[in-house]
Amino acid sequence: xxxxxxxxxAGGLLIALLxxxxxxxxxxxxxxxxxxxxxxxxxxxxxxxxxxRWTRPxxxxxxxxxxxxxxxxxxxxxxxxxxLGITQRxxxxxxxxAAGLSNRxxxxxxxxxxxxxxTHSSRLFDKLGVSRxxxxxxxxxxxxxxx
Amino acid sequence: xxxxxxxxxAGGLLIALLxxxxxxxxxxxxxxxxxxxxxxxxxxxxxxxxxxRWTRPxxxxxxxxxxxxxxxxxxxxxxxxxxLGITQRxxxxxxxxAAGLSNRxxxxxxxxxxxxxxTHSSRLFDKLGVSRxxxxxxxxxxxxxxx
DNA sequence: CCGGAAATCACCCGAAAGGATGGCGACAGG
DNA sequence: CCTGTCGCCATCCTTTCGGGTGATTTCCGG
Numbered sequence: 490x491x492x493x494x495x496x497x498x499a500g501g502l503l504i505a506l507l508x509x510x511x512x513x514x515x516x517x518x519x520x521x522x523x524x525x526x527x528x529x530x531x532x533x534x535x536x537x538x539x540x541x542r543w544t545r546p547x548x549x550x551x552x553x554x555x556x557x558x559x560x561x562x563x564x565x566x567x568x569x570x571x572x573l574g575i576t577q578r579x580x581x582x583x584x585x586x587a588a589g590l591s592n593r594x595x596x597x598x599x600x601x602x603x604x605x606x607x608t609h610s611s612r613l614f615d616k617l618g619v620s621r622x623x624x625x626x627x628x629x630x631x632x633x634x635x636x
Numbered sequence: 637x638x639x640x641x642x643x644x645x646a647g648g649l650l651i652a653l654l655x656x657x658x659x660x661x662x663x664x665x666x667x668x669x670x671x672x673x674x675x676x677x678x679x680x681x682x683x684x685x686x687x688x689r690w691t692r693p694x695x696x697x698x699x700x701x702x703x704x705x706x707x708x709x710x711x712x713x714x715x716x717x718x719x720l721g722i723t724q725r726x727x728x729x730x731x732x733x734a735a736g737l738s739n740r741x742x743x744x745x746x747x748x749x750x751x752x753x754x755t756h757s758s759r760l761f762d763k764l765g766v767s768r769x770x771x772x773x774x775x776x777x778x779x780x781x782x783x
Numbered sequence: 784c785c786g787g788a789a790a791t792c793a794c795c796c797g798a799a800a801g802g803a804t805g806g807c808g809a810c811a812g813g
Numbered sequence: 814c815c816t817g818t819c820g821c822c823a824t825c826c827t828t829t830c831g832g833g834t835g836a837t838t839t840c841c842g843g
């Protein structure tokens with residue numbers, strides 16, 4: 490729905506723009522240059538957006554130094570995750586919260602909106618039974634959800 | 637897989653469409669439209685490529701594992717404390733922050749006002765070179781200021 | 784094909800946290 | 814005595830968080 494609107498608008502704008510240019514006789518003076526250049530720019534932008542959007546599912550792994558105690562390379566407690574009903578995305582957000590990132594930074598890193606990060610973290614806090622991020626990090630560490 | 641099929645089909649359809657258009661001599665009637673469409677397609681592709689190219693490095697999988705021999709029952713790094721110029725009170729506040737307490741709770745526990753806690757934590761963040769409490773906890777743990 | 788889980792996004796609101804500045808009393812060392 | 818450090822408190826302002834509600838899209842399994 491939203492996408493349709495977006496494309497509709499973009500298309501409308503494009504057409505209007507072209508019309509205007511046509512009226513300015515630019516199109517007759519530099520037909521392919523102006524027209525093509527604009528198209529190229531606009532669609533390059535759209536391409537970047539689409540590329541980022543559709544390839545998102547590629548695994549996003551955070552560069553992180555894992556400090557291991559001699560007990561071994563730390564193992565994620567998958568059981569706890571399921572027991573608490575924590576989804577991958579939530580777990581991902583948890584990791585970034587523990588890394589000290591703000592919601593906005595997390596949103597940037599995951600290519601989603603800040604609102605999304607907030608819902609994720611809210612649900613996360615719920616499932617962990619905490620109400621602040623520092624507590625969440627503490628709890629998660631205890632439960633073996635993060636290194 | 638499903639997506640690949642979809643794109644394949646879409647591509648096929650597009651080509652067929654273009655062929656049909658060509659056949660209808662549309663190319664002669666509306667050259668700019670066809671030209672623009674092609675440009676759009678091409679630059680969308682280029683955009684996708686560029687978008688991926690420039691953002692890819694950010695999600696390269698680099699799991700750096702640093703083995704550290706952290707044997708004993710943890711010892712406070714007094715040196716670091718002095719080096720950073722952290723006072724006892726600030727260190728005390730740091731501990732409570734790491735315990736997941738809010739400024740108000742810390743104030744209650746230390747019998748001081750919330751404002752005082754805030755100045756302490758502010759200075760603490762300054763000395764630790766961070767700006768959020770989760771970061772402070774993380775940093776402090778790295779430096780051996782808290783268990 | 785339907786229903787539910789998961790992920791996404793939006794908007795609102797109130798509380799918490801953080802930054803900047805300034806003031807005040809105590810106490811130590813030059 | 815003067816200066817510096819520390820601890821304490823306040824006020825103002827901005828940003829960040831957290832909670833609540835509702836909606837859409839995608840995908841999976843029955």
